Amino acid sequence: ETTPxxxxxxxxxxxxxxxxxxxSQLDKKVLIIERxxxxxxxxxxxxxxxxxxxxxxxxxxxxxxSNEKVWDYVRKFTDFTDYKHKVxxxxxxxxxxxxxNLALINQFFGKSHTPDEARALIAEQASEFKxxxxxxxxxxxxxxxxxxxxxxxxxxYTAKQWEKDPKELSPDIITRLPVRxxxxxxxxxxxxxxxxxxxxxAWLERMADHPNITVxxxxxxxxxxxxxxxxxxxVYTGPVDEYxxxxxxxxxxxxxxxxxxxxxxxxxxxxxxxxANDPExxxxxxxxFKHLHPERADRYKPGKTVVVREYSRFAQEGDEPYYPIxxxxxxxxILVYRDLAKKEPMVLFGGRLGTYKYLDxxxxxxxxxxxxxxKLRPHFEDGTPLT
Ligand code: FDA
Numbered sequence: 001e002t003t004p005x006x007x008x009x010x011x012x013x014x015x016x017x018x019x020x021x022x023x024s025q026l027d028k029k030v031l032i033i034e035r036x037x038x039x040x041x042x043x044x045x046x047x048x049x050x051x052x053x054x055x056x057x058x059x060x061x062x063x064x065x066s067n068e069k070v071w072d073y074v075r076k077f078t079d080f081t082d083y084k085h086k087v088x089x090x091x092x093x094x095x096x097x098x099x100x101n102l103a104l105i106n107q108f109f110g111k112s113h114t115p116d117e118a119r120a121l122i123a124e125q126a127s128e129f130k131x132x133x134x135x136x137x138x139x140x141x142x143x144x145x146x147x148x149x150x151x152x153x154x155x156x157y158t159a160k161q162w163e164k165d166p167k168e169l170s171p172d173i174i175t176r177l178p179v180r181x182x183x184x185x186x187x188x189x190x191x192x193x194x195x196x197x198x199x200x201x202a203w204l205e206r207m208a209d210h211p212n213i214t215v216x217x218x219x220x221x222x223x224x225x226x227x228x229x230x231x232x233x234x235v236y237t238g239p240v241d242e243y244x245x246x247x248x249x250x251x252x253x254x255x256x257x258x259x260x261x262x263x264x265x266x267x268x269x270x271x272x273x274x275x276a277n278d279p280e281x282x283x284x285x286x287x288x289f290k291h292l293h294p295e296r297a298d299r300y301k302p303g304k305t306v307v308v309r310e311y312s313r314f315a316q317e318g319d320e321p322y323y324p325i326x327x328x329x330x331x332x333x334i335l336v337y338r339d340l341a342k343k344e345p346m347v348l349f350g351g352r353l354g355t356y357k358y359l360d361x362x363x364x365x366x367x368x369x370x371x372x373x374x375k376l377r378p379h380f381e382d383g384t385p386l387t
Pocket of ligand 1: 011014036061062222353361362
Protein backbone atom coordinates (compact mmCIF):
# COMPACT_ATOMS: atom_id res chain seq x y z
CA GLU A 1 0.00 0.00 0.00
CA THR A 2 1.49 3.33 -1.06
CA THR A 3 0.98 6.56 0.87
CA PRO A 4 -1.48 8.85 -0.95
CA UNK A 5 -0.42 12.39 -1.95
CA UNK A 6 -3.73 13.74 -0.67
CA UNK A 7 -6.45 12.47 1.66
CA UNK A 8 -10.02 13.70 1.14
CA UNK A 9 -12.43 13.10 4.01
CA UNK A 10 -16.01 12.85 2.71
CA UNK A 11 -17.19 11.99 -0.80
CA UNK A 12 -19.90 14.65 -1.26
CA UNK A 13 -19.65 17.02 -4.20
CA UNK A 14 -17.04 19.10 -2.41
CA UNK A 15 -14.73 16.16 -1.71
CA UNK A 16 -15.28 14.57 -5.12
CA UNK A 17 -14.44 17.81 -6.93
CA UNK A 18 -11.19 18.18 -4.97
CA UNK A 19 -10.25 14.53 -5.56
CA UNK A 20 -11.09 14.59 -9.26
CA UNK A 21 -9.07 17.78 -9.91
CA UNK A 22 -6.01 16.64 -7.95
CA UNK A 23 -6.07 13.25 -9.71
CA SER A 24 -6.68 14.47 -13.25
CA GLN A 25 -4.91 17.86 -13.30
CA LEU A 26 -1.92 17.24 -11.03
CA ASP A 27 -1.59 13.46 -11.37
CA LYS A 28 -1.73 13.06 -7.58
CA LYS A 29 -2.74 9.83 -5.82
CA VAL A 30 -5.87 10.61 -3.83
CA LEU A 31 -7.47 8.57 -1.06
CA ILE A 32 -11.12 9.36 -0.33
CA ILE A 33 -12.33 8.26 3.10
CA GLU A 34 -16.13 8.02 3.45
CA ARG A 35 -18.03 6.82 6.49
CA UNK A 36 -21.23 5.96 4.66
CA UNK A 37 -21.54 2.73 2.62
CA UNK A 38 -21.73 4.80 -0.61
CA UNK A 39 -20.11 7.83 -2.24
CA UNK A 40 -21.79 11.10 -3.16
CA UNK A 41 -22.76 12.63 0.16
CA UNK A 42 -26.29 13.98 0.25
CA UNK A 43 -26.67 14.13 -3.52
CA UNK A 44 -26.70 10.30 -3.64
CA UNK A 45 -29.75 8.57 -5.13
CA UNK A 46 -30.94 5.03 -5.87
CA UNK A 47 -33.28 3.53 -8.44
CA UNK A 48 -36.12 1.84 -6.57
CA UNK A 49 -36.18 -1.80 -7.74
CA UNK A 50 -39.94 -2.28 -7.66
CA UNK A 51 -40.93 0.85 -9.58
CA UNK A 52 -37.80 1.94 -11.50
CA UNK A 53 -38.11 5.41 -9.96
CA UNK A 54 -34.95 7.33 -8.92
CA UNK A 55 -35.26 8.21 -5.23
CA UNK A 56 -33.05 10.93 -3.74
CA UNK A 57 -32.07 9.33 -0.42
CA UNK A 58 -31.36 12.59 1.41
CA UNK A 59 -34.20 14.78 0.11
CA UNK A 60 -34.87 16.21 -3.37
CA UNK A 61 -31.81 17.51 -5.17
CA UNK A 62 -32.42 19.98 -7.98
CA UNK A 63 -29.38 21.15 -9.90
CA UNK A 64 -29.25 24.81 -10.93
CA UNK A 65 -26.47 27.34 -11.45
CA SER A 66 -25.57 30.58 -13.18
CA ASN A 67 -21.86 29.91 -12.78
CA GLU A 68 -20.33 29.17 -16.23
CA LYS A 69 -17.28 27.46 -14.74
CA VAL A 70 -19.42 25.10 -12.68
CA TRP A 71 -21.75 24.40 -15.60
CA ASP A 72 -18.77 23.51 -17.86
CA TYR A 73 -17.23 21.38 -15.14
CA VAL A 74 -20.27 19.27 -14.25
CA ARG A 75 -21.00 18.48 -17.89
CA LYS A 76 -17.68 16.61 -18.12
CA PHE A 77 -19.41 13.90 -16.09
CA THR A 78 -23.07 14.03 -17.04
CA ASP A 79 -25.66 15.52 -19.38
CA PHE A 80 -28.64 17.26 -17.85
CA THR A 81 -32.33 17.01 -18.71
CA ASP A 82 -34.36 20.15 -19.34
CA TYR A 83 -36.38 19.72 -16.11
CA LYS A 84 -37.46 23.05 -14.60
CA HIS A 85 -38.50 22.90 -10.97
CA LYS A 86 -41.95 24.04 -9.82
CA VAL A 87 -43.32 23.94 -6.29
CA UNK A 88 -46.94 23.99 -5.16
CA UNK A 89 -48.40 24.49 -1.71
CA UNK A 90 -51.58 23.10 -0.13
CA UNK A 91 -53.59 25.29 2.21
CA UNK A 92 -57.16 24.79 3.46
CA UNK A 93 -58.19 22.40 0.72
CA UNK A 94 -56.70 24.36 -2.17
CA UNK A 95 -53.45 23.99 -4.10
CA UNK A 96 -51.52 27.16 -4.90
CA UNK A 97 -48.62 27.85 -7.25
CA UNK A 98 -45.41 28.94 -5.47
CA UNK A 99 -43.21 30.98 -5.11
CA UNK A 100 -45.82 33.64 -4.30
CA ASN A 101 -46.90 35.06 -7.64
CA LEU A 102 -49.85 36.62 -9.43
CA ALA A 103 -51.64 33.26 -9.85
CA LEU A 104 -51.44 32.64 -6.10
CA ILE A 105 -52.58 36.17 -5.22
CA ASN A 106 -55.55 36.00 -7.60
CA GLN A 107 -56.62 32.57 -6.33
CA PHE A 108 -56.08 33.43 -2.68
CA PHE A 109 -58.01 36.71 -2.75
CA GLY A 110 -60.61 35.27 -5.16
CA LYS A 111 -60.34 37.90 -7.88
CA SER A 112 -58.08 38.94 -10.75
CA HIS A 113 -55.48 41.65 -10.15
CA THR A 114 -53.27 43.47 -12.60
CA PRO A 115 -49.62 43.46 -11.50
CA ASP A 116 -50.00 47.04 -10.22
CA GLU A 117 -53.20 46.25 -8.34
CA ALA A 118 -51.54 43.26 -6.69
CA ARG A 119 -48.48 45.32 -5.78
CA ALA A 120 -50.66 48.01 -4.19
CA LEU A 121 -52.70 45.42 -2.28
CA ILE A 122 -49.63 43.71 -0.81
CA ALA A 123 -47.94 47.04 0.02
CA GLU A 124 -51.05 48.14 1.88
CA GLN A 125 -51.25 44.85 3.83
CA ALA A 126 -47.51 44.99 4.58
CA SER A 127 -47.77 48.46 6.15
CA GLU A 128 -48.89 46.91 9.46
CA PHE A 129 -45.24 46.71 10.62
CA LYS A 130 -42.05 48.50 9.59
CA UNK A 131 -39.37 46.00 8.50
CA UNK A 132 -36.61 47.76 10.51
CA UNK A 133 -38.73 47.64 13.66
CA UNK A 134 -39.77 43.98 13.43
CA UNK A 135 -39.15 42.21 16.76
CA UNK A 136 -39.58 38.65 15.54
CA UNK A 137 -39.96 36.56 12.39
CA UNK A 138 -43.75 37.02 12.31
CA UNK A 139 -43.56 40.83 12.35
CA UNK A 140 -40.77 40.82 9.79
CA UNK A 141 -42.74 38.54 7.43
CA UNK A 142 -45.88 40.66 7.80
CA UNK A 143 -43.83 43.79 7.08
CA UNK A 144 -42.72 42.19 3.81
CA UNK A 145 -45.87 40.51 2.47
CA UNK A 146 -48.78 41.44 4.78
CA UNK A 147 -50.71 39.35 7.29
CA UNK A 148 -53.05 37.32 5.01
CA UNK A 149 -50.27 35.82 2.85
CA UNK A 150 -48.05 35.38 5.92
CA UNK A 151 -50.71 33.44 7.80
CA UNK A 152 -51.45 31.15 4.86
CA UNK A 153 -48.04 30.50 3.32
CA UNK A 154 -45.35 31.27 5.92
CA UNK A 155 -46.72 30.81 9.43
CA UNK A 156 -47.62 27.10 9.48
CA TYR A 157 -44.72 26.00 7.30
CA THR A 158 -42.16 27.97 9.31
CA ALA A 159 -43.57 26.76 12.63
CA LYS A 160 -43.16 23.15 11.46
CA GLN A 161 -39.69 23.76 10.06
CA TRP A 162 -38.43 25.26 13.31
CA GLU A 163 -40.78 23.57 15.81
CA LYS A 164 -41.43 27.04 17.18
CA ASP A 165 -44.03 29.78 16.89
CA PRO A 166 -42.61 32.35 14.41
CA LYS A 167 -43.24 34.97 17.13
CA GLU A 168 -40.40 33.31 19.06
CA LEU A 169 -38.01 33.21 16.11
CA SER A 170 -35.42 35.85 15.30
CA PRO A 171 -36.31 38.31 12.50
CA ASP A 172 -32.80 37.63 11.10
CA ILE A 173 -33.85 34.20 9.85
CA ILE A 174 -35.49 35.83 6.82
CA THR A 175 -34.05 38.65 4.78
CA ARG A 176 -36.59 38.80 1.97
CA LEU A 177 -39.79 37.07 0.95
CA PRO A 178 -39.99 37.50 -2.78
CA VAL A 179 -43.41 38.06 -4.34
CA ARG A 180 -43.54 37.98 -8.13
CA UNK A 181 -46.08 40.21 -9.77
CA UNK A 182 -46.15 37.95 -12.83
CA UNK A 183 -47.36 34.42 -13.51
CA UNK A 184 -43.77 33.11 -13.61
CA UNK A 185 -43.64 30.13 -11.26
CA UNK A 186 -40.22 28.72 -12.07
CA UNK A 187 -38.70 28.01 -8.68
CA UNK A 188 -35.09 28.88 -9.53
CA UNK A 189 -33.90 31.98 -11.38
CA UNK A 190 -30.61 30.49 -12.54
CA UNK A 191 -29.40 30.45 -16.12
CA UNK A 192 -28.86 26.66 -16.16
CA UNK A 193 -31.09 24.03 -14.62
CA UNK A 194 -31.72 20.32 -15.07
CA UNK A 195 -31.27 16.85 -13.61
CA UNK A 196 -28.49 14.37 -14.41
CA UNK A 197 -29.79 12.21 -17.27
CA UNK A 198 -28.59 8.87 -15.84
CA UNK A 199 -29.24 9.85 -12.23
CA UNK A 200 -27.11 11.44 -9.53
CA UNK A 201 -25.15 8.34 -8.58
CA ALA A 202 -23.89 7.74 -12.14
CA TRP A 203 -22.63 11.34 -12.19
CA LEU A 204 -20.95 11.05 -8.78
CA GLU A 205 -19.34 7.71 -9.64
CA ARG A 206 -17.87 9.10 -12.87
CA MET A 207 -16.17 11.83 -10.84
CA ALA A 208 -14.45 9.20 -8.68
CA ASP A 209 -13.63 6.93 -11.62
CA HIS A 210 -9.94 7.74 -12.11
CA PRO A 211 -6.92 5.43 -11.73
CA ASN A 212 -5.37 7.90 -9.26
CA ILE A 213 -8.41 7.80 -6.95
CA THR A 214 -9.02 5.15 -4.28
CA VAL A 215 -12.25 5.20 -2.27
CA UNK A 216 -12.46 3.70 1.21
CA UNK A 217 -16.14 3.32 2.17
CA UNK A 218 -17.63 2.50 5.60
CA UNK A 219 -14.64 4.17 7.22
CA UNK A 220 -14.84 6.95 9.75
CA UNK A 221 -11.81 9.21 9.35
CA UNK A 222 -11.33 9.38 13.11
CA UNK A 223 -10.63 5.64 13.25
CA UNK A 224 -7.64 6.07 10.88
CA UNK A 225 -6.67 9.66 11.70
CA UNK A 226 -3.24 8.72 13.09
CA UNK A 227 -2.21 7.15 9.79
CA UNK A 228 -2.59 10.45 7.93
CA UNK A 229 -2.76 13.50 10.20
CA UNK A 230 0.41 15.59 9.91
CA UNK A 231 1.81 13.17 7.30
CA UNK A 232 -0.12 14.05 4.14
CA UNK A 233 -2.26 17.02 3.11
CA UNK A 234 -5.90 16.49 4.09
CA VAL A 235 -9.06 18.11 2.80
CA TYR A 236 -11.69 17.55 5.48
CA THR A 237 -15.41 17.93 4.62
CA GLY A 238 -16.91 16.38 7.79
CA PRO A 239 -18.37 18.39 10.69
CA VAL A 240 -15.83 20.97 11.88
CA ASP A 241 -16.85 20.72 15.55
CA GLU A 242 -16.36 16.94 15.51
CA TYR A 243 -12.81 17.40 14.12
CA UNK A 244 -11.89 19.53 17.13
CA UNK A 245 -13.54 17.18 19.63
CA UNK A 246 -16.39 19.67 20.25
CA UNK A 247 -13.92 21.75 22.27
CA UNK A 248 -15.96 24.94 21.76
CA UNK A 249 -19.29 23.11 22.15
CA UNK A 250 -21.60 21.39 19.67
CA UNK A 251 -22.92 23.28 16.68
CA UNK A 252 -26.65 22.66 16.29
CA UNK A 253 -28.29 21.47 13.10
CA UNK A 254 -31.73 20.80 11.79
CA UNK A 255 -32.44 17.41 10.30
CA UNK A 256 -35.25 15.97 8.20
CA UNK A 257 -36.93 12.59 8.63
CA UNK A 258 -37.92 11.11 5.29
CA UNK A 259 -40.81 8.67 5.29
CA UNK A 260 -40.97 6.75 2.04
CA UNK A 261 -43.96 4.80 0.74
CA UNK A 262 -44.82 2.97 -2.49
CA UNK A 263 -48.43 3.72 -3.44
CA UNK A 264 -50.59 1.72 -5.86
CA UNK A 265 -51.50 4.67 -8.04
CA UNK A 266 -49.95 5.89 -11.24
CA UNK A 267 -49.88 9.49 -10.15
CA UNK A 268 -50.34 10.71 -6.57
CA UNK A 269 -50.05 14.50 -6.83
CA UNK A 270 -49.32 15.42 -10.46
CA UNK A 271 -46.01 17.17 -9.67
CA UNK A 272 -42.71 16.65 -7.83
CA UNK A 273 -43.05 18.78 -4.68
CA UNK A 274 -46.13 19.95 -2.78
CA UNK A 275 -45.62 21.92 0.45
CA ALA A 276 -48.03 21.33 3.33
CA ASN A 277 -48.92 24.81 4.60
CA ASP A 278 -51.69 23.77 7.01
CA PRO A 279 -50.26 23.82 10.56
CA GLU A 280 -52.17 20.66 11.60
CA UNK A 281 -50.52 18.51 8.88
CA UNK A 282 -47.39 17.13 10.60
CA UNK A 283 -45.08 16.93 7.55
CA UNK A 284 -43.63 19.92 5.72
CA UNK A 285 -43.88 18.57 2.18
CA UNK A 286 -44.55 15.58 -0.04
CA UNK A 287 -42.19 14.51 -2.80
CA UNK A 288 -43.22 12.34 -5.75
CA PHE A 289 -39.99 11.52 -7.51
CA LYS A 290 -41.30 10.18 -10.83
CA HIS A 291 -42.29 13.73 -11.81
CA LEU A 292 -38.68 14.87 -11.79
CA HIS A 293 -38.04 12.61 -14.81
CA PRO A 294 -41.08 12.62 -17.11
CA GLU A 295 -38.75 11.46 -19.93
CA ARG A 296 -38.41 8.09 -18.14
CA ALA A 297 -42.18 7.43 -18.20
CA ASP A 298 -41.88 4.28 -20.34
CA ARG A 299 -39.39 2.77 -17.88
CA TYR A 300 -41.62 3.12 -14.81
CA LYS A 301 -43.78 0.29 -13.56
CA PRO A 302 -47.41 1.29 -14.29
CA GLY A 303 -49.79 1.74 -11.37
CA LYS A 304 -47.05 2.51 -8.83
CA THR A 305 -45.41 5.60 -7.46
CA VAL A 306 -42.93 6.50 -4.69
CA VAL A 307 -43.96 9.25 -2.28
CA VAL A 308 -41.72 10.66 0.45
CA ARG A 309 -42.97 12.86 3.30
CA GLU A 310 -40.52 15.19 5.04
CA TYR A 311 -40.64 15.92 8.76
CA SER A 312 -38.36 18.64 10.05
CA ARG A 313 -36.80 18.70 13.53
CA PHE A 314 -33.71 19.58 15.51
CA ALA A 315 -30.91 17.07 15.04
CA GLN A 316 -30.04 14.92 18.04
CA GLU A 317 -26.98 12.76 18.59
CA GLY A 318 -26.71 10.32 15.68
CA ASP A 319 -29.01 12.24 13.30
CA GLU A 320 -27.86 13.48 9.89
CA PRO A 321 -26.91 17.17 10.19
CA TYR A 322 -28.73 18.96 7.32
CA TYR A 323 -29.15 22.68 7.84
CA PRO A 324 -27.02 24.99 10.02
CA ILE A 325 -28.93 27.15 12.51
CA UNK A 326 -28.18 30.86 12.48
CA UNK A 327 -28.33 31.83 16.15
CA UNK A 328 -25.94 33.98 18.20
CA UNK A 329 -24.80 30.92 20.13
CA UNK A 330 -23.86 28.99 16.97
CA UNK A 331 -22.28 32.04 15.36
CA UNK A 332 -19.99 32.41 18.36
CA UNK A 333 -18.93 28.77 18.26
CA ILE A 334 -18.26 28.73 14.55
CA LEU A 335 -15.91 31.70 14.89
CA VAL A 336 -13.84 29.71 17.37
CA TYR A 337 -13.80 26.67 15.08
CA ARG A 338 -12.88 28.73 12.00
CA ASP A 339 -9.94 30.10 13.91
CA LEU A 340 -8.81 26.62 14.97
CA ALA A 341 -9.29 25.38 11.38
CA LYS A 342 -7.08 28.15 10.00
CA LYS A 343 -4.28 27.13 12.34
CA GLU A 344 -4.54 23.37 11.78
CA PRO A 345 -1.38 22.37 9.87
CA MET A 346 -1.77 20.52 6.55
CA VAL A 347 -5.56 20.35 6.80
CA LEU A 348 -8.03 22.35 4.73
CA PHE A 349 -11.70 22.49 5.78
CA GLY A 350 -14.43 22.67 3.15
CA GLY A 351 -17.99 21.88 2.20
CA ARG A 352 -21.28 22.14 4.04
CA LEU A 353 -20.21 20.40 7.26
CA GLY A 354 -16.62 21.64 7.28
CA THR A 355 -17.66 25.30 7.13
CA TYR A 356 -21.10 25.11 8.82
CA LYS A 357 -22.75 26.80 5.85
CA TYR A 358 -25.67 25.60 3.78
CA LEU A 359 -24.26 25.09 0.29
CA ASP A 360 -26.23 24.16 -2.79
CA UNK A 361 -24.48 21.66 -5.05
CA UNK A 362 -23.23 24.32 -7.46
CA UNK A 363 -21.87 26.34 -4.52
CA UNK A 364 -20.06 23.33 -3.08
CA UNK A 365 -18.49 22.62 -6.48
CA UNK A 366 -17.53 26.28 -7.06
CA UNK A 367 -15.97 26.51 -3.63
CA UNK A 368 -14.00 23.27 -4.17
CA UNK A 369 -12.72 24.48 -7.57
CA UNK A 370 -11.52 27.69 -5.90
CA UNK A 371 -9.80 25.78 -3.08
CA UNK A 372 -8.13 23.56 -5.66
CA UNK A 373 -6.77 26.50 -7.71
CA UNK A 374 -5.84 28.76 -4.78
CA LYS A 375 -4.48 26.27 -2.26
CA LEU A 376 -3.84 22.79 -3.63
CA ARG A 377 -2.36 23.58 -7.02
CA PRO A 378 0.20 26.08 -5.57
CA HIS A 379 1.01 23.62 -2.79
CA PHE A 380 1.73 20.73 -5.11
CA GLU A 381 3.38 22.79 -7.87
CA ASP A 382 5.45 25.28 -5.82
CA GLY A 383 5.46 23.78 -2.34
CA THR A 384 3.54 26.63 -0.69
CA PRO A 385 2.11 25.69 2.72
CA LEU A 386 -1.50 24.55 2.97
CA THR A 387 -3.28 27.25 4.94
P1 FDA B 1 -22.10 16.30 1.86
O1 FDA B 1 -22.86 16.30 3.13
O2 FDA B 1 -22.81 15.98 0.62
O3 FDA B 1 -20.89 15.26 1.99
C1 FDA B 1 -20.11 15.12 3.14
C2 FDA B 1 -19.66 13.68 3.23
O4 FDA B 1 -18.69 13.56 4.27
C3 FDA B 1 -20.77 12.72 3.57
O5 FDA B 1 -20.84 11.69 2.61
C4 FDA B 1 -20.38 12.19 4.96
O6 FDA B 1 -20.76 10.85 5.17
C5 FDA B 1 -18.88 12.33 4.92
N1 FDA B 1 -18.26 12.41 6.25
C6 FDA B 1 -18.54 13.25 7.26
N2 FDA B 1 -17.77 13.02 8.32
C7 FDA B 1 -16.94 12.00 7.99
C8 FDA B 1 -15.92 11.28 8.67
N3 FDA B 1 -15.58 11.57 9.93
N4 FDA B 1 -15.28 10.31 8.03
C9 FDA B 1 -15.62 9.99 6.75
N5 FDA B 1 -16.57 10.61 6.05
C10 FDA B 1 -17.24 11.61 6.66
N6 FDA B 1 -28.30 21.31 -3.31
C11 FDA B 1 -28.80 21.74 -4.50
O7 FDA B 1 -28.05 22.31 -5.30
N7 FDA B 1 -30.11 21.52 -4.81
C12 FDA B 1 -30.96 20.88 -3.95
O8 FDA B 1 -32.13 20.70 -4.28
C13 FDA B 1 -30.44 20.43 -2.69
N8 FDA B 1 -31.22 19.80 -1.79
C14 FDA B 1 -30.73 19.44 -0.54
C15 FDA B 1 -31.56 18.84 0.40
C16 FDA B 1 -31.05 18.51 1.66
C17 FDA B 1 -31.96 17.88 2.69
C18 FDA B 1 -29.70 18.79 1.98
C19 FDA B 1 -29.13 18.50 3.33
C20 FDA B 1 -28.89 19.35 1.02
C21 FDA B 1 -29.38 19.69 -0.24
N9 FDA B 1 -28.58 20.25 -1.21
C22 FDA B 1 -29.08 20.66 -2.41
C23 FDA B 1 -27.16 20.51 -0.88
C24 FDA B 1 -26.23 19.45 -1.40
O9 FDA B 1 -26.53 18.22 -0.81
C25 FDA B 1 -24.85 20.00 -1.08
O10 FDA B 1 -24.28 20.57 -2.20
C26 FDA B 1 -23.92 19.04 -0.60
O11 FDA B 1 -24.40 18.49 0.60
C27 FDA B 1 -22.60 19.71 -0.34
O12 FDA B 1 -21.69 18.79 -0.50
P2 FDA B 1 -20.60 18.48 0.61
O13 FDA B 1 -19.64 17.63 -0.11
O14 FDA B 1 -20.14 19.72 1.24
O15 FDA B 1 -21.38 17.70 1.78
